[in-house]
Amino acid sequence: MIRKAHAQWRGTGRDGTGDLTTDSGVLSHTPYSFKTRFESEPGTNPEELIAAAHAGCFTMALAFQLQTAGFTPEELNTEAAVSLVQADGGFKIEKSALTLRAKVPGLDKARFDELAGVAEKNCPVSRVLNAEITLDATLE
Incomplete structure (x- = not known):
């Protein structure tokens, strides 16, 4: 593909x-x-597109993890915040911070954390990023 x-x-x-x-x-x-x-002119930028790709990739990966484990999410909401910093005479994407809020009936917190961690580490965008990735996951 x-x-x-x-x-x-x-x-x-x-x-x-x-x-x-x-x-x-x-x-x-x-x-x-x-x-x-x-600045704040209307339009997009590479970091915003990477954030969208990371949020979408992780969320879909988690949906597949949940499905395989026998759970159907009612809702998964993920924000990815990508940090661009000056480094070594240029710029670098230093971090992608994922924040997840999930509603998954019948799922306990320990299993939720496990499945979310697997999704975070194995979604293709996480695997391609040369940056720190953090995950703040809340099961509602």
């Missing part, structure tokens, strides 16, 4: 602008720039 996205950039790093498009069409000429990345 191969998934593709395309980036186009015009101009310098600080003053230029770009857009991102995915083959699925979910992103179609979506703007990104220095201002969408480091």
Whole structure:
């Protein structure tokens, strides 16, 4: 399976602008720039997209873990907060902090923590990130 996205950039790093498009069409000429990345101009940025990918990947991985263990989640809500820091003369994604709030009928906290930990360690996005990953999981 191969998934593709395309980036186009015009101009310098600080003053230029770009857009991102995915083959699925979910992103179609979506703007990104220095201002969408480091300020608050509307548009997206790579870290936001990595956060979305990590939240989605982890949540789906947990849904599969729960299904295999015989549980059906009523709801899984995950936030991923990706931290970009200056390091070694450039920038680095230092951390992805996952915060999960889950409603899973019939599941005890110990088993929930175990399944969430397996999902966090084995979702493909977690496996590709060269960053600290933390998980704060709450079973409601």
